[in-house]
Amino acid sequence: MSRILADVSAFGKMYLRSRVGTFFALAFPIILILLFGAIFSSSGSPQVPLYVQNKDCHPDCTPASLAFVEALNNTTLITYQGIPENAIFQDYIRQHSINVALQIPSGFQETLVSAGSGNASAQVHVLLAGDQTQSSYGIAYSAVAGVANGFNLKIANATKVVDVAQTEFAVRHFSYIDLFLPGIIGFTVLTTPLFGMTSICAEYRTRRFFKLLATTKLSKAQWLAGKIVFHIVLLFVSLGLMVLTGIFVFKMQAVLTPMALVLVATGTLEFTSMGMALGIFVRDPETGAAIANAIGFPMMFLAGSFFPVDAMPSFLQTTARFLPLTYVNEGLRATMTFANDATALVDTLITLAFAIVFFIVAARGLSWKSK
Amino acid sequence: MGPRWSPRRGGNLTAEPVIDVRGLTKHYADIKAVDGISFEVEKGQMFALLGPNGAGKTTTVEILEGLRDPTSGEARVLGVDVRKGYRKIRNRVGVLPQDFEPFDRLKPREAVAYWAKLFDRTLTKEEVAGLIRTVGLADRADTLAMNLSGGEKRRLGIAMSLVGKPKLVFLDEPTTGLDPGARRELWGLIRQLKSEGTTILLTTHYLDEAEQLADDVAIMNHGKIVARGSPANLITQFGAGAVIVLAGAGDAGLQAVSQRGVDAELNGSDVWVRVPIASDMRGMLEKLAAIDTPVTEIYTKRASLEDVFLKVVGARMQEGVLAA
Ligand SMILES: Nc1ncnc2c1ncn2[C@@H]1O[C@H](COP(=O)(O)OP(=O)(O)OP(=O)(O)O)[C@@H](O)[C@H]1O
Numbered sequence: 001m002s003r004i005l006a007d008v009s010a011f012g013k014m015y016l017r018s019r020v021g022t023f024f025a026l027a028f029p030i031i032l033i034l035l036f037g038a039i040f041s042s043s044g045s046p047q048v049p050l051y052v053q054n055k056d057c058h059p060d061c062t063p064a065s066l067a068f069v070e071a072l073n074n075t076t077l078i079t080y081q082g083i084p085e086n087a088i089f090q091d092y093i094r095q096h097s098i099n100v101a102l103q104i105p106s107g108f109q110e111t112l113v114s115a116g117s118g119n120a121s122a123q124v125h126v127l128l129a130g131d132q133t134q135s136s137y138g139i140a141y142s143a144v145a146g147v148a149n150g151f152n153l154k155i156a157n158a159t160k161v162v163d164v165a166q167t168e169f170a171v172r173h174f175s176y177i178d179l180f181l182p183g184i185i186g187f188t189v190l191t192t193p194l195f196g197m198t199s200i201c202a203e204y205r206t207r208r209f210f211k212l213l214a215t216t217k218l219s220k221a222q223w224l225a226g227k228i229v230f231h232i233v234l235l236f237v238s239l240g241l242m243v244l245t246g247i248f249v250f251k252m253q254a255v256l257t258p259m260a261l262v263l264v265a266t267g268t269l270e271f272t273s274m275g276m277a278l279g280i281f282v283r284d285p286e287t288g289a290a291i292a293n294a295i296g297f298p299m300m301f302l303a304g305s306f307f308p309v310d311a312m313p314s315f316l317q318t319t320a321r322f323l324p325l326t327y328v329n330e331g332l333r334a335t336m337t338f339a340n341d342a343t344a345l346v347d348t349l350i351t352l353a354f355a356i357v358f359f360i361v362a363a364r365g366l367s368w369k370s371k
Numbered sequence: 372m373g374p375r376w377s378p379r380r381g382g383n384l385t386a387e388p389v390i391d392v393r394g395l396t397k398h399y400a401d402i403k404a405v406d407g408i409s410f411e412v413e414k415g416q417m418f419a420l421l422g423p424n425g426a427g428k429t430t431t432v433e434i435l436e437g438l439r440d441p442t443s444g445e446a447r448v449l450g451v452d453v454r455k456g457y458r459k460i461r462n463r464v465g466v467l468p469q470d471f472e473p474f475d476r477l478k479p480r481e482a483v484a485y486w487a488k489l490f491d492r493t494l495t496k497e498e499v500a501g502l503i504r505t506v507g508l509a510d511r512a513d514t515l516a517m518n519l520s521g522g523e524k525r526r527l528g529i530a531m532s533l534v535g536k537p538k539l540v541f542l543d544e545p546t547t548g549l550d551p552g553a554r555r556e557l558w559g560l561i562r563q564l565k566s567e568g569t570t571i572l573l574t575t576h577y578l579d580e581a582e583q584l585a586d587d588v589a590i591m592n593h594g595k596i597v598a599r600g601s602p603a604n605l606i607t608q609f610g611a612g613a614v615i616v617l618a619g620a621g622d623a624g625l626q627a628v629s630q631r632g633v634d635a636e637l638n639g640s641d642v643w644v645r646v647p648i649a650s651d652m653r654g655m656l657e658k659l660a661a662i663d664t665p666v667t668e669i670y671t672k673r674a675s676l677e678d679v680f681l682k683v684v685g686a687r688m689q690e691g692v693l694a695a
């Protein structure tokens with residue numbers, strides 16, 4: 001035990017003195033949170049700029065067309081931008097690299113009036129132009145369709161039968177940061193120990209530190225335990241900084257629960273061991289970085305660090321079930337955001353199972369001796 | 372060989388050598404790095420493995436340190452089989468690996484205290500300082516190891532190898548790459564260790580180092596021990612004896628000496644006359660003194676391991692590299 005503590009303290013000194021590791025463990029996650037938080041949290045839901053050309057003006061725009069634009073603006077889904085009435089619609093869109101644009105045709109009001117007075121064949125087309133594969137198109141489409149529908153109902157003199165009653169479905173009121181921050185914690189639990197350990201294994205092998213350690217009474221399992229203890233301490237500090245940033249900068253509602261601490265510790269055990277297990281194959285710094293990147297990067301995206309797994313195609317969702325990080329992310333969101341400790345406990349146990357396998361592989365497979 | 376085993380097995384531990392190697396081999400796909408060597412090192416002895424690059428010194432030493440498994444043969448250290456028993460003796464063995472590198476971001480003071488803990492010893496501040504003073508690093512004790520010179524790093528390595536108060540120390544090329552002054556200082560340190568009763572196995576490709584330090588030398592080449600004994604014994608055994616040097620005698624001197632029926636050789640501008648048997652020395656000196664040829668100086672020189680090495684390996688050695 002005192003060997004492990006001595007190793008933790010010496011390793012900690014070296015780690016903090018090198019500063020690179022400290023930056024990635026402590027500062028980098030905060031930078032990510034500030035960056036992504038600023039991009040996504042500021043306005044609640046994103047608004048799509050919608051360029052509108054109103055051609056129903058002779059020369060003054062008709063009250064009906066203005067009412068249509070006003071109604072669009074009220075949806076809060078879009079922000080109104082004007083296209084001059086005399087511009088050529090398609091050319092203007094191309095020249096100004098516009099994503100979605102709407103054209104209200106001349107005769108808009110006239111047709112409405114005619115329909116209102118019982119002309120069943122009266123019809124008018126508003127034209128929505130844009131790249132249909134983009135999400136901004138979808139948002140603009142639903143806004144326009146919604147407003148058009150409202151106009152139709154009004155003309156038909158229908159009363160509003162269906163209205164959407166709003167209700168909170170969770171205990172807390174989320175914003176983007178509440179889903180994002182647990183993901184960044186998972187990301188840090190993955191990258192700091194995994195990238196750290198593979199590079200340490202590379203350094204220890206090329207500089208023969210493993211052989212040097214093999215001349216002492218410290219065993220491989222003790223050395224590994226020391227690295228795990230160190231990384232858990234480091235990640236707890238990092239976790240504290242991240243949560244404080246979330247709370248004070250973004251008014252995060254997600255809560256740092258005891259279960260989250262347990263899961264972070266278990267995840268750290270898991271990825272420190274995984275890094276050392278990969279160290280079996282690491283011969284030099286280049287292979288070390290290559291292996292860590294090849295495994296770490298796909299995993300952080302597929303396991304839902306930056307966006308939830310349910311948003312991905314189903315075959316990727318299946319893949320995610322096999323990735324150890326998935327359970328860390330899922331468990332952290334469950335306990336921190338949704339106060340669902342039962343799910344988090346299952347995720348923690350799965351993480352622990354992965355961790356034990358990696359630890360055994362690492363402690364057995366990594367050789368300090370030379371051939 | 373056989374009978375020597377039985378009394379030791381009988382339990383007389385004091386008589387057992389600290390290192391006992393029999394028929395040890397280590398084969399790699401393309402080379403027999405160690406090719407059937409046997410030797411033993413008694414308690415308190417300084418044993419030197421002397422040989423050129425690739426002779427198999429490090430391979431042998433690492434097998435004895437429990438860091439590599441031998442292909443065949445037997446190796447016992449402090450009474451245990453190196454393959455199985457190292458757990459029991461780790462804290463009694465100190466190791467300075469070849470090309471030792473310290474941890475960059477620890478200061479010598481921290482490194483020594485840390486290393487001691489890994490041998491289950493907690494050193495007091497005074498003990499740490501004392502050990503650092505012993506290896507001559509007192510005024511560098513608080514410098515990050517990455518900023519130490521090559522010789523200072525090596526001293527730190529020696530300090531680290533000594534933290535467990537070992538009975539046996541392996542020093543793999545402790546002075547390679549150091550300047551002559553630093554080498555001499557390290558020799559002093561190694562002698563002091565020995566005087567405290569520590570058994571030392573040292574590898575080197577410096578002949579003078581082996582001659583100066585070792586009680587017992589094994590010359591290794593191509594994985595085999597080609598000569599073995601104390602430096603003095605080796606010199607006598609290989610008949611090198613002493614040499615009378617006629618400094619500055621040159622070609623003319625060589626001719627003059629040869630005309631009197633004396634075997635001689637030219638070494639630079641000096642003429643060397645070998646005297647294998649010590650009792651012939653006075654007669655030969657008188658004979659040579661009588662020759663009327665210009666010399667700057669006449670002196671006698673004891674033959675050295677260099678002569679032995681040349682004889683058993685068939686080549687001279689410079690910095691570990693054999694030259695014809
Ligand atoms: N792991 C290995 N795989 C293959 N060959 C090896 C291995 N280790 C050592 N050898 C070879 O075994 C031979 C002996 O090597 P060793 O390191 O023991 O020599 P040495 O006497 O210590 O030399 P030096 O003075 O250069 O340190 C060399 O030819 C070396 O190339």
Ligand SMILES: [Mg+2]
Nearest residue numbers: 428429430469
């Ligand atoms: Mg060597």
